[in-house]
Amino acid sequence: MNFKDIHIGQMIEQKIIESKIDSQRVCNFLKCTEEEIKQMYREKVLDTETLLKWSKLLEYDFFRLYSQHLILYAPPAAKHKAGKTNLPMFRKNIYTKEIIHFILEQINTGEMAKIDVVREYGIPKTTLYKWLIKHREQAE
Incomplete structure (x- = not known):
């Protein structure tokens, strides 16, 4: 799965x-018609309301594809820019199994080389090496 270039229509058709x-x-x-x-x-x-309907029908969270994109490709917000908001705040440093699998793949x-992953996605070296060790052990 390429989280950088999401074609939601193709993903829905595949599902x-x-x-x-x-x-x-x-x-x-x-x-609607065929x-x-x-x-x-x-x-x-697709607009969010339509995507929400597809997610319900297919019992699959298509929005998560975009969340994964943000985790991988959006720079972390500077603390001084974040400001006060009434909107819910999410932690960017929570990596899902799909993201870990994608990166290890x-x-x-x-x-990609390990150093490229660290530079491109901003994943700390220690985190990456922990994933590599853990997943190597699970494969054995």
Whole structure:
């Protein structure tokens, strides 16, 4: 999975194929035609309300794809810029299993060196090496 370039329509279509959901059920749930569904598959982005409906229908959190992108590619906010807000605050340094797997795959396939991962994604060296040790042990 390439978290840098997300094509949400293709992801939804892939999940529909895997789930083997009848197109008529999809049309009824989303209240649209088959042609409109096919058009959504071609779209790189969808509005949040539509994406929420797809997430419910397919029982898959498509928003998490974007969260993973933020974890990997968005620079951490400076503390002085963060300011006071009534919005919920999330910790950026919580890495999901999918992110860890993605990063370790980048290293194991030779696509990225360890130092490149540290520079590109801002993951501390100690964290990366802990992942490498832990996942090496689990593989054995």
